[in-house]
Amino acid sequence: MLKQFLNLKISQKLSPQQIQLMKLIQLPTQAFEQRLLEEMNENPALETGKEEDIYEKDEFENEQYDDYDDSEADRVDAEDINLDDYLSSDETPDYKTQVNNYSDDDDDRETPFAAPVSFHQDLINQLNTFILSDEERDIAEFLVGSIDDMGYIRRSTPDIVDDMAFTQGLYTNEKQVESILQIIHELEPTGVGARDLQECLLLQLKHKTPTESVDLATAIIEQQFDAFARKHYDKLVQKFNISNEQLRKAIHEIERLNPKPGGSFAGNNKITENVVPDFTIRIIDGELELTLNGRNAPALHVSKDYQEMMQTYKDSKDKSNSQKDAVQFIKQKLDSAKWFIxxxxxxxxxxxxxxxxxxxxxxxxxxxxxxxxxxxxILKDIADRVGLDISTVSRVANSKYVETPYGTKLIKEFFSEAMKNDQGEDVSTLEIKNILKTIIEEEDKQKPLADDLLAEILKDKGYPIARRTIAKYREQLEIPVARMRRKI
Structure with a gap:
């Protein structure tokens, strides 16, 4: 049985403009500049730079665009448009009356980066020094193309053979691929083309001048790699019948090797990251001064050409249908430009x-x-101070940087939870992590401290923390467990 009834419900819906504003707030400086260029390309009514004749302050601030919609249902008839709202007056534009302490000198200039030979191209160039048949060169180049940025070939030989047959029409066998792979292993940096870490270390050791320590290191990696990786040093001493000093020298040789030969190549093709701080904090006469990066404050105005189009339409006596359609388009672009500004x-x-x-x-x-x-x-602390929603504060803090007298820092790093010390005072978890890191750095590496011992030390320093919390902080600091920190 169908029934009709009234239901009162309060719901909050964000307008498209509010959603766009939230997205703009979230963008860091470089992404914001890209978004600005996209908007200017899409909207010809929006221009950048200084303009002598633009709109009054009231035209930007008194009109509300939150309910604006491009849909046909909200289409306004051309005769109902108040054209004076889209035409500028002779008064001084608002942007000329505002104080702007950003100068061109404050802007971060683009940093040019060199474009050296890529990692893989360098390997191909090295292949040119070897005398190879056409078939062998094709196989070698395919193997070089299979090397990842760290310098490894992480595929089995049968897979490589099958892949060459299906994708390149190269019909070969595992024996020939292994033979060509030996040539790849002669390329620089040493260790490139290895299938795993063990092979990578062995390739580098075999290129070193033979000594007692190098020979022992080679035997350890070749015969007892798992024991070495797990730092079972007592087992190694017993297995090879050596002293702790001999083992120490062999391990020293291994530690000097590069586990990621491709990563050390100066000409690799990774994108160089250039962090542009969104804010700058300076100390002037003992006081903090905050400035917003000038690239976040572009000079924007509405196109004068579009204003003149509106004036032409207003002055014309006979308004055709095409002119009415044109004024609808102009109104849409002007409204969008005003809202974006x-x-x-x-x-x-x-x-x-x-x-x-x-x-x-x-x-x-x-x-x-x-x-x-x-x-x-925490986010709520700042949200309460500025009267904004927590989500807005999160958007500001996330992925943005501030330049301080102590280096450029990610803003979200200033946020941390509180823990109470033995005196009942709130302390930042960042402080506890720094103390934990210092304790581990100063520990005896022959007898590294387990998590329960670290908890006891922090408790003695006035920070009563559970062992599982120590483990969590240690993992966040990317510090391995005690056994993996041990040195002979």
Missing amino acids: DAIKQRQDTLFVTMNAIMHYQQEYLLDGDETKIKPM
């Missing part, structure tokens, strides 16, 4: 006020650089 301003304000709150919250640390003075801080 306003969104950029809101983005700047949101970024600045949020980072300013973070700066003052961590003022004690930023004034002298002592990491033990970093206060416990």
Whole structure:
């Protein structure tokens, strides 16, 4: 049986403009610049640079665009458009009355990077020094193409043989591939083309001048690789009937080897990351000063050409259907351009006020650089200070950098949970991690400290922490367990 009834429900829906604003806030400087270029390419009514005749402040601030929609249902008849809203006055534009402390000198310039020969091309060039038949060269080049950025061939020989037959029409056999692989192993850097770590280390050891320590290191890797990897040094001493000093020298030879020969190649084709800080914090006369990267504050205005199109339509007496369609298009582009300019301003304000709150919250640390003075801080702490939603603060903090007197830092690194010390005071987990890292760095590597012993030491220092918490912090710091830190 069907029934009708009334149901009151409150729901919150974000407009497309609000969603776009949240996306703009989340973007770091370089991604924001790319988004700005995309918007300018899509909207010819939006221009950058200084313009003598643009819109009044009231035209940007008094109009609301939150409910704007491009759908046909909300289409406004051309006769109902107030053209004066889209035409500029003779008053001074708003952008000329605002103080902008960003200069071109503050902008980060693009850094040119060299384009050296790639890792794989260098290997191909080295192959040219070997006398090979056409078939052998094709196989060798295929093997070089199978080497990853770390310098390894992580495929079995049968798979390589099958792949060459199906994709290259090269019909060969495992014996011939293994023979060509020996040539690959002669290339630089030594160890390139290995199938696994054990083979990589052996290739490098066999290229070293034979000594007692090198011979012992070779035997260890060749015969007792698993015991070495697990640092079962007592077993190695017993197996090879050697002293601890002899084992120490052999291990020293192994530690000097490169487990990632391809990664050390200066001309590898990895993208060089260039971090552009979104904010800068300076200390001036004992006070902190925050500035937003000038590249986040572009000079934007609405195209004067589109304004003139509106004026032409207004002055014309006979308005054709094509002109009415044109004014609809112009209105859409002008509204979009005005909203985007306003969104950029809101983005700047949101970024600045949020980072300013973070700066003052961590003022004690930023004034002298002592990491033990970093206060416990969560997203809610900043959200309550600036009156923004936690998700907005998270968008500002995530993937953005700030240049401080102590280096460029990821903003989210300032956030940490709080733990109580033995005096009941809240301390940052960052402080505890730094103390833990220092203890491990200073430990006796012949008898590294287990997690329960680390917990006891931290407890003695005034930080009562459970062993499982120590293990969690150690993993976050990418520090291995005690057995793997042991040295002979």
